[in-house]
Amino acid sequence: MTLAREPRLPDPDGWYAALMTAHRDLDEAASRRLDAALVVLLANHIGDAAVLAEALALARAAVSPPAAAGPAAAPAR
């Protein structure tokens, strides 16, 4: 499977409004937790590692250059 890139939301404005409503009255930390919970639920629903990896790369590229690979194996003493 690959990530669906064509618009699929039946009511984009409605979904966006619902998302904003969910965030209303939350402080910064709680907002982050809400988004995190949402990502976890949706990722589980998708359940496809390739689709999730593609979405993650696309999201990262949209906000910033690609993430560096895992922690560097620097000598530690």
Added chain:
Amino acid sequence: MRLAPPLFPYRRPAALDRPGPEAAPLVIVGAGPVGLTLALDLARRGIASVLLDEEDTVSVGSRAICWSKRTLEIYGRLGLGQRFLDKGITWQRGRVFHGEREAYAFDLLPEQGHEYPAFVNLQQYHAEAWLVEACTATGLVDLRWRQRVAALETLPDGVRLRVATPDGEYQMQADWLLACDGAHSTLREGLGLPFLGQIFHDRFLIADVRMRAAFPTERWFWFDPPFHPGQSVLLHKQPDDIWRIDFQLGWDADPEAEKDPARVRARVARMLGPDVPFELDWISVYTFRCRRLERFRHGRVFFLGDAAHQVSPFGARGGNGGVQDADNLGWKLAAVLDGRAPESLLDSYDAERLPAADENILNSSRSTDFITPKNAAARAYRDAILALSATQPLARPLVNSGRLSRPAILTDSPLATGGVATAPAPDAPVLRDGQPDWLLRHIGAAGDGFTLLAFAGPGVPPAAAPPGLTRVVVSQEETPGALFDHAGLATARFAAGPGEAVLLRPDQHIAARFAAPELAAIAAAHAKALGHAP
């Protein structure tokens, strides 16, 4: 009242009074669980060793307490399994708490029909005392207490050691040197070998607490509990009414101040409530690193356990990983020293144990990253996952309070034939002459330790074994001399039907499988598993 630890006598070494270096085929440094396990394994294969340790007693404090199923199977093979079962605390359930609530519980070994449970909790000092006793009983382990390696020099065919004793120094010329001298390995430093990996910016307080408490025998892990807000806490039951509690402290904690018994007592009292009397048995504050040597073999020197690799404590992968290093190397050294295998067999120790160490480092690093969020995003995800997990089972696989030690399974071992995965043989209940028995008790138990497990059934005879192999027959019907697979679990777990056969190494790992066993093919796989080029 705490029992006095055993004191092992220092004996003045004869080499002090003789000219020239003492010749020793095999020297093990460090009488912790790993060094002692290796010495015992070698002795049971008829190989003598000198075991040096700078102390003269067992470990202080509980230290490695969770002995995994695979480690228990190894101790079963070495004749100590029942002692672990009798004395240790058997557990397989874990509970995870978040704030004031239980998030969920898990079961590590839901399957029945194994001699050993998922885990036994036991203080490291008990295990060490038994291992010393067992090593001594073999008559092949020359235990030298209060002797430490002051200097070493590697040679093409061995290692020259300067050994310091209370009566002065002497020289030893070892053919093989096994470094089991722990995280602060002086042998590793002596050879100037760098340790590659990462340090975690966190501190933990360990307290061994003596009390009578009604907690069940389960692993309890708290994220952000009311009695220790913002941090995690781990509780394990041990024998002798000792409970092990690990408090996460954070990087800014002052390690010396945190060791103050009054302060520890206050922390424990907040956790247990005002009405539970307890005594402190041992206190330690630690930080940890996840790192390893680039290679574990350096000519005639091998590194095992914490001397070779270190992990975070979450997942019980330190001690168990080290014991499995010894399990892997012991039979190989014995085969080379006996002249049954080429020296190149020993290179497979790196090929097999480096990936295992990487797996342990990966898992314990990930656990640490979950337990100790490094930034606001990581904290938000962790807390969201914990919050979801109380009501949504889908989130529970993401909760990481430690991925508990499992044996490494290798897909590309140089010793395997036919691309078979190098995994420990599964155990299964069997009947032998009508008596209940366990399959694993018969694997690696006789001869040079290689076993052909030959499956038989009605009208299907077991495969024959070539010379030099011990054959163990598993039958689907009661047959004299065979193991009767009365529950069908051996057949199911090996996925091997009548007429098929599995070649097992002395460390009970699978080396090859045969759907239509032929003597020549079995002999070739046996030779390959001993490191002979095909």
